[in-house]
Amino acid sequence: MEEQLYKNWQLSTDENNILWLGLDRADTSVNTLNREVLEELDQILDSLIQGKLTPTALIIKSGKANGFIAGADIAQFSQLNDVNEAFALVRKGQMIYDKLDALSITTVAMIDGFCMGGGTEMALACDYRVAEESQKTRIALPEILLGIHPGWGGSVRLVRLIGPAKAMDIMLSGRGLSARAAAKSGVIDVAVPKRQLARAACFYAQNKPSRKPLSKISSLTNLSFVRPLLGHFLRRLVETREAPRNPLHQLKIAFDWRMEKKVTPEQYPAPFALIDLWVEDGAKGEKAYINEAQSVGKLFFTDTSKNLVRLFHLQERLKNMAKAVEFNPQHVHVIGAGTMGGDIAAWCALRGLTVTLQDREPKLLSNAIKRANRLFHDRLKIDREAQAAMDRLIPDVDGVGIAKADVIIEAIYENLEAKQALFADLEKRAKPTALLATNTSSIPLDEITDSPRLVGIHFFNPVAKMHLVEVVRGEKTDSNVFNQAMAFVRRIDRLPLPVKSSPGFLVNRILMPYLNEAMRMIDEGISMTAIDKAAVQFGMPMGPIELADTVGLDVCFSVAKNLSSHFGGTIPVRLQQMVEAGKLGRKTNVGFYVYKNGKAVKPALPKTPVDFSQLSDRMIGKMLEESDKCLKEDVVADVDLLDAGMIFGTGFAPFRGGPMQYQRYLKSATPVVVSVTVEAAETKHESKHKVSDSAMESSQE
């Protein structure tokens, strides 16, 4: 049999005359789909159709050591000029997948590692999907996180395969499924360990087992007169940013009309477009594919999509900043087992490091151990893995870990003398190569010590949810030490933002004038509910008043005190009074709001109409002013880092692209410029599933 050579695909036929088609994209370390890869696939499919190749079955697999397919190469889409061109490109991809789908022989996708976007859509165009059951396997359609939705038939085929409810959940959240979860929901046919993977693929290729038909309920939900109703519910879920898995809970939210609208189609058009497509076509017929392609074509050109794509590249930039640094810490020692210290320790143990946690007496460690245990079970699910994480976390009242640790993080109370004494002692006792870090949020590093060994590693609360970590460079911080701190933050899977040691660093500094302004508005008699609503309408995950309550008014007060002592300005009197009265916010169940069952009881909006955008302009305006100052003072190196910091650190409306991008938009009202370098496009896919996690979490916060 004649087998043509392809640049990106390896063809081989086994003794059972099954054709194994391995994707090994020529010029990249991971498989992404570009025009050339798809055109070659098209040629291969043509030879199958024309009988030049006559296998009994086809198995598509990855030719790379790492992962199946990371999705489409988004670089190619940013070069498009208009909607028609975009439609044509998407439609072309669709037709190739249609050919694959229509092959008369049995087709199987054999998935190991990540399988994202266009890769998942290719797998969906096969008759069967088998995947390796391992930690690395993640199957997702994460397009929504880039402001678009699946475009190569994925939104149609997934609904047909597993029914609209599950399919919409997967596509609207963009979340990555483990192999086991994917098998359970029916996205793949079976999840097996690596040792069985090839045999499982052959089994499906040769035996063509029949699949259980969709349940009656699934078929029912796809009826043309049911779809508009369900579409309505789905929109409510998107609008309220609620994503419960439990269907009953979903219904409850969908019916709860009092719940605040947090997301509008103007801000995030993609999820609404996806729902509309399904309501209209029900994933039926050729029309469904064409409409999908048209919709994606339009979405490419929205500001939201451009901002989200830029955000994705910013995230990659943060991730890659310390890539070249050789630093492989094994043991972290955390001093101070309060909420921050305890949670930092737990997070490091979760990420596989040995952690010693020190406080003055065993009882002070209790709460930290309890929280750690809960975190491990929540995140790791499997008991033995939670146990292993617990085994890595070692209570250390005597501070024995100091002499053994590669990284030492101080998280004691904010007191200069205490920190000075501690670091003087640490420098004597720590290994000479150990990284010495402080989690201080307010004390300048240079006041703590003259040593070039000290670096700031500033986590945000709650540690397990906040992806951003400010890495603080003091006047004297050694640059090697600083780079190691950046690398350490990556090692524990957080996003390091390099900042200068200046009061409040970046995030708190910019956040504070915004909170101050909100409190000033209260003093002016403006309704708190209206203030919060205005911010949420702007796109913030939570209003400033509720945010202050959540952070804790005592914390806000101490940050405000610190900042005003350096930059002037006044601390809202109301804040001080509330702290003195012991009204500290959510943790005391009363702050600006009263909390019942952990939820704020918000007073009704005033009867008179409120100009929400005027309110948000005032508050956001303060943020923008402070952002400018930070840039002038070189708190961060450039606008991109500032935007990344505010989005990942505070959840600043991602679709607006961050304070600086928003400012640019206000000034020029010109379309967003997206610069995609080839480099970025190559590396982006490696951890695309992580993007989906982080974006989801920040959207939930």
Add this chain to the structure above:
Amino acid sequence: MVESKKAHEHRAVYIVDACRTPFLKARTEPGPFSASDLAVATCKTLLLRQPFLPTDIDEVVTGCMMPSPKEANISRIIALRLGCGKQVPAFTVQRNCASGLQSVDNAYQDILMGRHNLVLAGGTEAMSHAPILLNEEMTGWLGRWFAARTFSQKLALLPQIRPKHFKLVIALLQGLSDPLVGLSMGQTAENVAYQFGITREEMDAFAVQSHHRLAAALDDGLMSEIAPIFDATGRVYESDDGLRRDSSIEKLAKLPPFFDKKFGMVTAGNSSQITDGAAYMILASAEAVKRFKLPVIAKIVDIEWAALAPEQMGLGPVHAVTPILKRQKLGLKDIDYWEINEAFAAQVLGCAKAWSDDEYCQSQLGLPKALGELPIDKLNINGGAIALGHPIGASGTRVLLHVIDALKRNNAKRGIASLCIGGGQGGAMLVERVTEVE
């Protein structure tokens, strides 16, 4: 063969560090820690303070009598959970109540023979987790039930069920009785008391002393051997919780005999407690001590295992200690501190009486006359298993680490740790306080 044995005789074995969990009395339900949890918790603390890494350890040996079904070869589970790495071999040993001394002996032998240089050895037991089992008849019936293919076959099996099938087997009680002589461990202690005319008052007085000594030691901060442990809810356990500070002869006198119901003398109050706990130590060759610059706390001098009638198992220490004293040409007075595990007050008192009894020493130990008086003020100076419990896998290591601690605190030289062993055995180890390698 002979030549190599001689060469190894000169290889000294040192103990460099040790610690244990607080001993937690078994209450009505399984405690918060499994046997491997206890071992891992204490070893985490122990290993953290060493200058070497867990991966530098050559071997892990654990004594454990009743690991859970999920903890087959529990020593290997502990080694892996501690991060010793997949290359470190580990095995589990059993010699009933002295399993924790057996593990130290195995470590000692492996270092002595030159197989290893650095060994983690100890014992662990979660007695509160001892299972309740189905009896053999029920197991057989269930086997047939699972094998039955059809509904009618299963239906036919149903009438075969009898009330006797539901009689449960309590593993803990089975473990604490001797199947060959049909006596519970408490009944063997009654035997010893009968043999030497030990009274109920003597037993109770000894038990009260155990509680008071432990209370004083805790109050004086002498129990630094205990490393606090945390359960899943974050609750911290810092101290042995079986201790009764208010223990008195009057109170103990009110307790009914537990083993020989009605007419016996051994009560729950003058016996050791059912307890969860773990104790571990690090043993090293001179080579390892030098390589890692380890502090040395003791040297193992001699060890003996002896056996006697299962009915008299409580006198085991007498039979194990005597040959060591003979070999080392020492008398009872030459030993600075003693730890004899308090399985039962009657049995420890019986040991003392046996040594001071001409007839027993002549007929049972082959001595010309009585060996002498066991100095009670040097015995179990900080209390024993009656006050803090007897997690059977861990006690052997605990008595050894505590006698070493007593030597260290009092700057003394020789200590003996010994235990009686269910089934009719005794084990004893002689250690010497040293602070550096020879």
